[in-house]
Amino acid sequence: MYGVCGCCGALRPRYKRLVDNIFPEDPEDGLVKTNMEKLTFYALSAPEKLDRIGSYLSERLIRDVGRHRYGYVCIAMEALDQLLMACHCQSINLFVESFLKMVAKLLESEKPNLQILGTNSFVKFANIEEDTPSYHRSYDFFVSRFSEMCHSSHDDTEIKTKIRMSGIKGLQGVVRKTVNDELQANIWDPQHMDKIVPSLLFNLQHIEEAESRSPSPLQAPEKEKENPAELAERCLRELLGRAAFGNIKNAIKPVLIHLDNHSLWEPKVFAIRCFKIIMYSIQPQHSHLVIQQLLSHLDANSRSAATVRAGIVEVLSEAAVIAATGSVGPTVLEMFNTLLRQLRLSIDYALTGSYDGAISLGTKIIKEHEERMFQEAVIKTIGSFASTLPTYQRSEVILFIMSKVPLPSLHHPMETGKTGENRNRLTQIMLLKSLLQVSTGFQCNNMMSALPSNFLDRLLSTALMEDAEIRLFVLEILISFIDRHGNRHKFSTISTLSDISVLKLKVDKCSRQDTVFMKKHSQQLYRHIYLSCKEESNIQKHYEALYGLLALISIELANEEVVVDLIRLVLAVQDVAQVNEENLPVYNRCALYALGAAYLNLISQLTTVPAFCQHIHEVIETRKKEAPYMLPEAVFVEKPRLSQNLDGVVIEFLFRQSKISEVLGGSGYNSDRLCLPYVPQLTDEDRLSKRKSIGETISLQVEVESRNSPEKEERVPAEEITYETLKKAIVDSVAVEEQERERRRQVVEKFQKAPFEEIAAHCGARASLLQSKLNQIFEITIRPPPSPSGTITAAYGQPQNHSIPVYEMKFPDLCVY
Secondary structure (H helix, E strand, C coil): CHHHHHHCHHHCCHHHHHHHHCCCCCHHHCCCHHHHHHHHHHHHHCHHHHHHHHHHHHHHHHHHHHCCCHHHHHHHHHHHHHHHHHCCCCCHHHHHHHHHHHHHHHHHCCCHHHHHHHHHHHHHHHCCCCCCCCCCCCCHHHHHHHHHHHCCCCCCHHHHHHHHHHHHHHHHHHHHHHCCCCCCCCCCCHHHHHHHHHHHHHHHHCCCCCCCCCCCHHHCCCCCCCCHHHHHHHHHHHHHHCCCHHHHHHHHHHHHHHHHHCCCCCCCHHHHHHHHHHHHHCCHHHHHHHHHHHHHHHHHCCCCCHHHHHHHHHHHHHHHHHHHCCCCHHHHHHHHHHHHHHHHHHHHHHHHCCCCCCCCCCCCCCCHHHHHHHHHHHHHHHHHHHCCCCHHHHHHHHHHHHHCCCCCCCCCCCCCHHHHHHHHHHHHHHHHHHHHHHHCCCCCCCHHHHCCHHHHHHHHHHCCCCCHHHHHHHHHHHHHHHCCCCCHHHHCCCCCCCCHHHHCCCCCCCCHHHHHHHHHHHHHHHHHHHHHHCCCCCCHHHHHHHHHHHHHHHHHCCCHHHHHHHHHHHHHHHHHHHHCCCCCCHHHHHHHHHHHHHHHHHHHHHHCCHHHHHHHHHHHHHHHHHCHHHCHHHHCCCCCCCCCCCCCCCHHHCCCHHHHHHHHHCCCCCHHHHHCCCCCCCCHHHHHHCCHHHHHHCCCCCCEEECCCCCCCEEECCCCCCHHHHHHHHHHHHHHHHHHHHHHHHHHHHHHHCCHHHHHHHHHHHHHHHHHHHHHHHHHHHCCCEEEEEEEECHHHCEEEEECCHHHCCCCCCCCC
């Protein structure tokens, strides 16, 4: 029956006749529009026939492709496109299956034109919003085929470009069709992302233009350019912009793998561009997920070449800065922890020369300069990311980094041996460099929160170490914290300006919080400044940092008491250079004289006390004429002019403490305190420094003298203070207070309730006791004391005291009553 119907056109089904009528005799004439309108009307009137229309069109297209009748193939695809655009009924799912089968047939063809034709039809289909869902449709073939087209290597450059662009458009169509439909195939599965993302990156990598446009999403072109790189970038942005929270990981992992496989971390230009695109495209609240992926990838590549790790860190730096403008979330300390761990690993690699800790056959030799480059990249990343954090998070990061610095204490054991010492030193330097990067530009109104006790104690402990580079870092870190008004660069050079107004200093009144901070920590700061000045290994940078620190304390944290203490401190430093108990070199002694002159010149003009300024000016002028080697202009230069003999410095060259206390005392300053020489005290930090000179200079041996017997003085060691003694003292004091309270209660009760006669008898007894004690005292006082002339020998050879009246005794002239 079907065979008879096929031979007789009038007996064929109507939908077949309508489909046949849209094809002209000559394919160059194109689609017959009137017959196409009839077919569309019939499909809309009888939607149940739509799947049969699609099947028949599919049969004709497959037959025409096999017969190389490509004109009729184009007409069939045009008809399918029009039917898809016109029909949105519930039966369209079966028609779509036929349509996708025809598109797949075209994509399987080796003809570039057919591939492009099938891709264009699929893109039109992807832009259609279907009214009914599909539960069983699969796009696996299209993802694979479009990805393959993105990697086309056709001999003809123009055709290759068209095929690649068709592949990108096809992937874009798949994403649009499936990404927001939960009932569709999950395009975010790793099996799909591992094909889509590398295909886009491959085309993004081959940029034909000399300059790539900025990856900002606000700079999208108005008109699409025929360039695979531009199209791939837009597709990648669209893909990442649609990614939900749980899909970010699957989208980022292929990017990292692609950069690994093609060795794109070392030039790092393309890698940075990729992650800028990613960070600007994803939702801001998902930024920390990208940071976590990069951190995990850095850990996974901890044994890779230093150049690869440096590239990852550079990318991480750029991504972290962008992420900080949105939401970094809980990854702040995680990021710094990972970077510090990589820093320590790099130090170990540089010391051992291999990734395994020992050099053997087949071991990859590490280049020290590459590891140093990686370490600098890590430090730069730490600083750039920390600069974008709010103050409270920045404070946490500062405390976190400081807690990682190895110090010679019970709680922070350090490695022994030459290798261990080198590792400790390098670790300290790198972590202090990182801390300096974080502290640069740190603004905090409250110094108590900026420099808490636990942080300041650990930081100043490192200031007592023998390494000059470490001490310099500590001074620079302190300067970064104290400088809150940008005055630091104005004290970069040490000089004795006659008028400091040219510096245009920004000075604010010392706040209450700053006053509390200085009352708590000022002596600790002064002590470390004093001990730092006595270091023999100091160079010009150390003295410049010390001068900057003294000047910034005077501007940022000074009140009258602080000014007095700073002047005492600088005068003590002058005494160090003059007495030279430390046997300092000539340069160090001249530098200390010059440092004192520069600071006293500054503080005298800040205090605006005319007599003080005059004294400082007179000494400086005297030095200019007769001892220029004691001024900064002659010492802190490339070729310093030094004196070979500093032992005979006359008093006119020195700033006199008596004169300064006199002139400042007349202006309301504490002259009594100014007269006291500054002497630091030994603390636990000196024991951490392992420096004998400090222990010899300052003593903390406290002895308790017992004077119970007037004839003999005995020295007894101080009682050892332990937990038990403290506990006993607290318990005893409580018991004594209870007994005293009970005694008072009994006395009050007695006087309130006892009879008058009993009270009178009690008071009489106490009066009699008092009188007897007074009589004993008078008797002792009236009896003449022993003669100061000693004893005389009486009869029988017995010594006998010879007494004289008190009024006849002769006392020394200096005796004061």
